[in-house]
Amino acid sequence: MKTLEKINYQKFILPLVFGLLFWFTTPIRPAGVTVQAWQMLAIFIATIVGCITLPIPISGVTLIGFTLTICLGLAPLADKVVNGQLVAKGAINAFANSSAWLIVMAFMISRGIVKTGLGQRIALFFVKWFGHKSLGLGYAIGAIDLLVSPATPSNAARAGGVVYPLIKSLAETFGSKPNDPSRKKMGAYLIFTEFQINIITSSLFMTACAPNLIAVALASKAGVTLSWMPWLMASIVPAAICLLTVPYFVYKLYPPEIKETPNAKEWATGQLKEMGKLTMPEKMMAVIFVITLILWMLSSTLGIDATLIAFISVSLLLFTGVLTPKDLLSETGAWNILIWLSILVFMAEKLTQFGFIGWISTSISAGMKNISWLAALVILALVLFYTHYLFASATAHNSAMYLPLLTVAIAAGAPKVLAAQFLALFSAIMGSTTHYSSPAASVLASSGYVKQGEWWRLSFIFGIFYILVYGVIGLAWMKLIGMW
Structure with missing residues (x-):
């Protein structure tokens, strides 16, 4: 019935x-x-x-x-x-919003990486190469997330679909179980490392998480264009610093009980042997993935829209048989995003059209008239970051606050592109705050390896670190490359 x-x-x-x-x-x-x-x-x-x-x-x-x-x-x-x-x-x-369609197509590319097994093979190779010690495993986890992040706009899919299954298998190999004292042997360290790395990679690439594309779409309503390669140029230095240091900091602040991990290499070698030689679907997926990344990097120079490049890539995946139309139709997460992102951007556009965004930016700017634009921009970024404690969705948070804060920053005299990019980076790293800050956080926190108190305490510490790196070094770097 x-x-x-x-x-x-x-x-x-x-x-x-x-x-x-x-x-x-x-x-x-x-x-x-x-x-x-x-x-x-x-x-x-x-x-x-x-x-x-x-x-x-x-x-x-x-x-x-x-x-x-x-x-x-x-x-x-x-x-x-x-x-x-x-x-x-x-x-x-x-529903003609190009940013929403870019996410949809990137989801399809991500599906190809998972479907062909290419993502799993890459992950196993990193474990084999760097998994001699626990610290090396932390960096291997980071490298895996980094490699698939440019074409994975769902950080939950990246963390839950590619990295978490690997972490779970590794943890079990060392007798580390969730909701058990043995969780500290290995599982807790790897889970929390992946959480932090996922935040960093989300900030590095424009296409690495959905809230980034919301920022891009909303910035366009303020007359600012954010594109793939300039985003990477702005984020690469602060993100690189964090990628190099955070696994080590997690290792020191939240160390695993097991330090030496010779079993990891043996386990990865065994898994690769079971997978056999590189298959034709994996080869085709790898070639198209590389072509996509190169075109995204050169999109500004070639004058090709990033969304069009994504459509071309998915068309190639269909033409070569890596994906089928059924695969595209079954990617429900992508079609869900097309609906809600398109609608939220439409609503923000109506608020701008009806004059509300202009009114609120003028009103707030009046109270900040004696503050320099740089100080105002930093304050607004901190407001964006710390108000995320009140949100269980970066989507809802960015949709509600990004455009008003951006218009205030511009009204205060901040260079448009700098303000849009700086706030966009903070909208990515604000995901480091809580265990409910993003879908990826929820996936990892629900694993049972990290206690909630540990999550909040360590996240607060790392949050301060990200603010300093992105807020000080990041701003200095953007000055050096001529963004202000």
């Missing part, structure tokens, strides 16, 4: 309360804010709160918000044309 899907209707209460509160306070809205802007804000806030409480999956929450926006007359569904002139852009155009 078929039944209805279970929905936690209680989790609709908070979004509904916030939405109605703002909607019915329209008559007493602040001076300078239009009726449309305040009503759009009510729907946007209700949607963001819904993305936090999650009564239904995030794509469903945003779709409801999208529908309300149209039904309440804040946007027409289709383009509105009067006397041959476009007077209102249709809401349906939200």
Whole structure:
């Protein structure tokens, strides 16, 4: 007998309360804010709160918000044309967002890496080469995450689908079990190392996590273009410093009980032997992956859009038989992102169009008029970072705060590209705060290897480290390469 899907209707209460509160306070809205802007804000806030409480999956929450926006007359569904002139852009155009499609295509590329077994083979080789000691295993884990991150816009897929299965197998090899005193032998160290590395790689590449693409899309609403290679150039020095030092710091602050790991090399060698020789699908995947990375790096020089490159890559994967149309259709995470990211960016665009973002940036800037733009930018970055303790979703957090903070920074006099890039990097490293800070954090924290108290204490320490590296060295580096 078929039944209805279970929905936690209680989790609709908070979004509904916030939405109605703002909607019915329209008559007493602040001076300078239009009726449309305040009503759009009510729907946007209700949607963001819904993305936090999650009564239904995030794509469903945003779709409801999208529908309300149209039904309440804040946007027409289709383009509105009067006397041959476009007077209102249709809401349906939200799903033409190129940043959202870039993520979708990157998900498909990532699926090819997993499907062919190329990701697992690469991971095993790193363990074989660097796994003689526990510290070497930490760096091997980092190298694995780093290598697959450019084409894996889901840090949860990277951590949970590629790296975690390897960590679990390694931990069991050394008798390290979750929710058990033996967790400290090896598993806890490797899990926490991967968590930190995942944060760093997420900041390094524009396509390494979904919140990055949200930042890119929202920055475009402020008239700023962030592209793949300039992003890499801005992040490479602070990220490289962290990639080189963080595994060592984790080893010292949260050391494994087992220091020597000769079994790791033997285990990896055995696993590679079972896999056999490099298969044709793996070879094709490797070639297309390399071509994709090269084209992304040269996209600005060649004048090719990063999204188009991703489409070309997926087309090649289909043409060569690495992926099938069925593979694309079954990648539900990608299609979910297409829905919610497109809608959230559309809502932010409406807030800008109705003048709310301009009003709030002007209002905040007035209170910061005696502060230099550099100090203002740093303060705004810290606000973005530490308010993440209040969010269980970097998606919701970036959608709510990135564009207002960026417009304030620009209004304070910060160079546009610098402000957009600096805040985007902080929106990546803010994931280091808690065990619920991102899907990747949730995947790793639920493994049972790291206790919650340990997670919070160590994350706070590493958070300060990231702020110093990205906030001081990162800014200095961006000055050196001419971003300000």
